[in-house]
Each structure stands twice: as C-alpha cells, then as structure tokens.
Amino acid sequence: MNSLWESIKDYIRNINFIRHIYKILTGWLGFMYDYKRFLVYGGWPKNINDIERRNYQQVYCYHRLEKSLSFKNRNPNSGWRDVHELLNLLNIAKQSGSIGYHDKASKQILEKFIALPENINLEQSQQLKAELKKFDFNSNDNHGAMEYSLSDFNRGKLEQPEDFFLTRYSLREFQDKGVSDEMIHRAIKLAMKTPSVCNRQAWHIYHTRDKEVKNSVLRYQNGNRSFGENIPNLLIVTTDLKGFFSAPERYQHWIDGGLLSMSIMYAFHALGIATCALNWSQSPKNDKLLRSLVKIKPNHTIIMILAIGYPDKTNKVCVSARRPFEEIYSTLEKRE
Ligand SMILES: Cc1cc2nc3c(=O)[nH]c(=O)nc-3n(C[C@H](O)[C@H](O)[C@H](O)COP(=O)(O)O)c2cc1C
Structure with a gap:
C-alpha cells in the first residue's frame, strides 16, 4: 500500500516535472521566435535605401533637433551631428526620387535650426542654407518647436x-x-x-x-x-x-x-x-x-x-474591481 502511494506520488512529481520542462521549452521557443523576428525585420541593418527604414532614421534625427529647438536654455553647440545626418538622408531621398512627409519635415526643421540667433551667422549655416535650396519641396505642417502656454495645457483638464x-x-x-x-x-x-x-x-x-x-x-x-x-x-x-x-x-x-x-x-x-x-x-x-x-x-x-x-441601451459587464491602491504603490527609497 505504502509503495503504491509512493509510486503515485512519483508519477505526479514526474508529470509536474514534465509540465515544468514544457513551460521552459515553450518559453524559450517564444523568446527565440521574437529574437529571430527582431534580427530579421528590425531596423538595425542601416538599410537607408529602404524608405520606411530611412523615414524612421529621419524622425529619430529631426526629433533630436526639435528637442534642441524647444529648450529655453539650449546648448548653442548642440545638434550639428544630426544636421549632417539629416542632410545626408535628404540627399539620398532626392537621389531616389521618393520625397515624402519626413523629407519635408526634415527640411523645415533644418531651416529653423539654422535660423536660430546663435546659428544664423555661422559659416556652416550659410553652407547648409545653400544646400537646402536644392530641395524644391516644402511641408504644409508645422515642425520644430512652438509656444505652449499654460492655458493651452489647461484645455486638456x-x-x-x-x-x-x-x-x-x-x-x-x-x-x-x-x-x-x-x-x-x-x-x-x-x-x-x-x-x-x-x-x-x-x-x-x-x-x-x-x-x-x-x-x-x-x-x-x-x-x-x-x-x-x-x-x-x-x-x-x-x-x-x-x-x-x-x-x-x-x-x-x-x-x-x-x-x-x-x-x-x-x-x-x-x-x-x-x-x-x-x-x-x-x-x-x-x-x-x-x-x-x-x-x-x-x-x-x-x-x-x-x-x-456600440453599446446597447442596457449592457452587462464584468465589475473587474481594481486592487487596493497600496498594493501597487510605494515611495521609491535609496538603498543604504
Ligand atoms: C492586453 C489585454 C488583453 C485582453 N484580452 C482579453 C481577451 O482575450 N478576452 C477578453 O474577454 N478580455 C480581454 N481583456 C480584457 C480584460 O479582461 C479587462 O480589461 C479587465 O478585466 C479589466 O476590465 P475593464 O476593461 O472592464 O476595466 C484584455 C485586456 C487587455 C489589456
């Protein structure tokens, strides 16, 4: 009787062990699937001839310039690396003949960047201005940085x-x-x-x-x-x-x-x-x-x-009550 009970326990233990292994294995396969997708489809091969990839690279660069334009106390030397990269991307876009939204946005932001009081008289700004004349397209949207008052902000309240x-x-x-x-x-x-x-x-x-x-x-x-x-x-x-x-x-x-x-x-x-x-x-x-x-x-x-x-006139939903707030909130403290 005793040994039968032991065998049953062994059997259950084995099943749990197999389940455990199954979970580990399927988890690993899932991670590998995501990893493979990231390797194959991710944007890290810098294939600038792929328009979508180039657009993501552009927004990445021009957003950094937008940030630079938005600071009240900006570092006057910042942004030039992104300027050169954006110009390079604009040239590639022009050569490929596929001018889109992001190219127009890039051009407008570059124009605003060189028009900054601390940049306008620099020689590299003059060179850039001349380069930008090559691009005969403009954006109808507003890019760069803008004023945003407290009353604008409060409209969302x-x-x-x-x-x-x-x-x-x-x-x-x-x-x-x-x-x-x-x-x-x-x-x-x-x-x-x-x-x-x-x-x-x-x-x-x-x-x-x-x-x-x-x-x-x-x-x-x-x-x-x-x-x-x-x-x-x-x-x-x-x-x-x-x-x-x-x-x-x-x-x-x-x-x-x-x-x-x-x-x-x-x-x-x-x-x-x-x-x-x-x-x-x-x-x-x-x-x-x-x-x-x-x-x-x-x-x-x-x-x-x-x-x-659309909801009906009368509906039934799960209450789905929320956890006590204290369970999900604490003050972050420094380690001793
Ligand atoms: C990412 C995600 C996946 C979900 N998947 C399902 C689902 O497959 N089937 C379902 O009936 N509800 C699903 N839900 C709805 C949740 O059950 C629901 O949001 C939760 O119980 C809270 O209820 P509430 O949305 O009514 O506040 C999902 C919710 C999220 C955020």
Missing part, C-alpha cells in the same frame, strides 16, 4: 476625470450595428497623439468588418469564446520592427504598441464607442498561422486585437 476614466469597461456584446470608417479613423487619429520613443510612431493598424476575415483573425485568439461571432469591427494593433534600431530597444515595440492600444480604447470611449482588448499572447505557431490567413506585413508585430462596437 477634465472637470470630473472620474466620469471619463471610470466609465470605460470592456464590452463584449455590442449593438448589431457596425462602426463607420469615419469614426474608426477619427479614433485612430486621436490616438496617434500617443507618445512614442523619439516620436517614431512605428505603428500600423489593420481594420476589418468582413465576417470571413474576422473569423480568421479570431480563430487562433483564445479569449473570444461565446462573443467573437458578433463583434462588429475588429482592429489589429501592430508595431513596425523596422522602427527599432538597437539591442536596448528590443522591447520598445511592445511598449509603444501597448501605449497606442490604450489610447485607441480611450479615444473610442470618448466618442461613445465601446471596445474590448483581445490578447495576442500567442505561441509562434499560432502567430504564423494567423499570418498565413490574413495579410499582415512580416515586420509588423501583433500587439493586440481590439473588438469595437
């Missing part, structure tokens, strides 16, 4: 922020009515004000209301049982690995994509449209399977799927 934040719930059942493109685009444009590393905005959002496409997307998603069928609109939030250049940035695409996703949910909430985030914490196998069913660019990492729709 809400009388009762609780009314906004505490009325958002994940909704899983929606009215039988789709959300128009106009509203989808408006919410995404609002959400694009989300901050991102060096303002790179390495995001891409896919949208569908097509039943077949929705079913393909939800097939391998593991949290939509019993409501997935009736979701009116689906978004897939992705980030572009090409926008991340170095090893320390290896997780940045998850961070920037997560921030955008939350902004999209709040933007819809502000417009009276409900959402439910649907996780894409997936095995490499399922990630590949989804990509075999729908056209998602290989360099785009899927951050999450969002279900979108």
Whole structure:
C-alpha cells in the first residue's frame, strides 16, 4: 500500500516535472521566435535605401533637433551631428526620387535650426542654407518647436476625470450595428497623439468588418469564446520592427504598441464607442498561422486585437474591481 502511494506520488512529481520542462521549452521557443523576428525585420541593418527604414532614421534625427529647438536654455553647440545626418538622408531621398512627409519635415526643421540667433551667422549655416535650396519641396505642417502656454495645457483638464476614466469597461456584446470608417479613423487619429520613443510612431493598424476575415483573425485568439461571432469591427494593433534600431530597444515595440492600444480604447470611449482588448499572447505557431490567413506585413508585430462596437441601451459587464491602491504603490527609497 505504502509503495503504491509512493509510486503515485512519483508519477505526479514526474508529470509536474514534465509540465515544468514544457513551460521552459515553450518559453524559450517564444523568446527565440521574437529574437529571430527582431534580427530579421528590425531596423538595425542601416538599410537607408529602404524608405520606411530611412523615414524612421529621419524622425529619430529631426526629433533630436526639435528637442534642441524647444529648450529655453539650449546648448548653442548642440545638434550639428544630426544636421549632417539629416542632410545626408535628404540627399539620398532626392537621389531616389521618393520625397515624402519626413523629407519635408526634415527640411523645415533644418531651416529653423539654422535660423536660430546663435546659428544664423555661422559659416556652416550659410553652407547648409545653400544646400537646402536644392530641395524644391516644402511641408504644409508645422515642425520644430512652438509656444505652449499654460492655458493651452489647461484645455486638456477634465472637470470630473472620474466620469471619463471610470466609465470605460470592456464590452463584449455590442449593438448589431457596425462602426463607420469615419469614426474608426477619427479614433485612430486621436490616438496617434500617443507618445512614442523619439516620436517614431512605428505603428500600423489593420481594420476589418468582413465576417470571413474576422473569423480568421479570431480563430487562433483564445479569449473570444461565446462573443467573437458578433463583434462588429475588429482592429489589429501592430508595431513596425523596422522602427527599432538597437539591442536596448528590443522591447520598445511592445511598449509603444501597448501605449497606442490604450489610447485607441480611450479615444473610442470618448466618442461613445465601446471596445474590448483581445490578447495576442500567442505561441509562434499560432502567430504564423494567423499570418498565413490574413495579410499582415512580416515586420509588423501583433500587439493586440481590439473588438469595437456600440453599446446597447442596457449592457452587462464584468465589475473587474481594481486592487487596493497600496498594493501597487510605494515611495521609491535609496538603498543604504
Ligand atoms: C492586453 C489585454 C488583453 C485582453 N484580452 C482579453 C481577451 O482575450 N478576452 C477578453 O474577454 N478580455 C480581454 N481583456 C480584457 C480584460 O479582461 C479587462 O480589461 C479587465 O478585466 C479589466 O476590465 P475593464 O476593461 O472592464 O476595466 C484584455 C485586456 C487587455 C489589456
């Protein structure tokens, strides 16, 4: 009897051990999958002839100049390295004949940089001014730095922020009515004000209301049982690995994509449209399977799927109470 009990315990221990090994192995395979994607699709081979890669490099440079332009007490010697890199990128763009948004932004920022009182009379500013004449395009948008008063800032203040934040719930059942493109685009444009590393905005959002496409997307998603069928609109939030250049940035695409996703949910909430985030914490196998069913660019990492729709007159949601504040907050103290 005793030895039978021991054998059962051994058996259970073995099962737990196998489960443990399985977890370690699948975890490792997942890390390897992400690592391979970062190596293959990431922006660290500095392939400047790839327009998207060049654009990310440009925004990285011109944002540094924007920062330099925005400081009240700026270092008068700062920024010249970025100026030369931007000029180089502009020349490559001109040679390739593909002038886009970022080239126009770069030119305007360079013009503002050399017009600074501390730069305007420098010889290198004069040379740069002459060089910039070669580029016969201009941006219609405003780039660089601008005045931003306290009253501008205060326009964002809400009388009762609780009314906004505490009325958002994940909704899983929606009215039988789709959300128009106009509203989808408006919410995404609002959400694009989300901050991102060096303002790179390495995001891409896919949208569908097509039943077949929705079913393909939800097939391998593991949290939509019993409501997935009736979701009116689906978004897939992705980030572009090409926008991340170095090893320390290896997780940045998850961070920037997560921030955008939350902004999209709040933007819809502000417009009276409900959402439910649907996780894409997936095995490499399922990630590949989804990509075999729908056209998602290989360099785009899927951050999450969002279900979108209008709430009914009466709805039922999970309370999803929040943890006691004290559990998630403490004062940071210096180590002795
Ligand atoms: C990244 C992420 C993934 C989620 N995945 C799912 C999911 O697969 N299925 C689901 O029903 N809810 C999902 N949720 C919704 C959460 O369950 C919900 O946000 C949480 O319970 C808090 O509730 P609230 O959003 O109503 O405040 C997800 C939320 C996040 C942020």
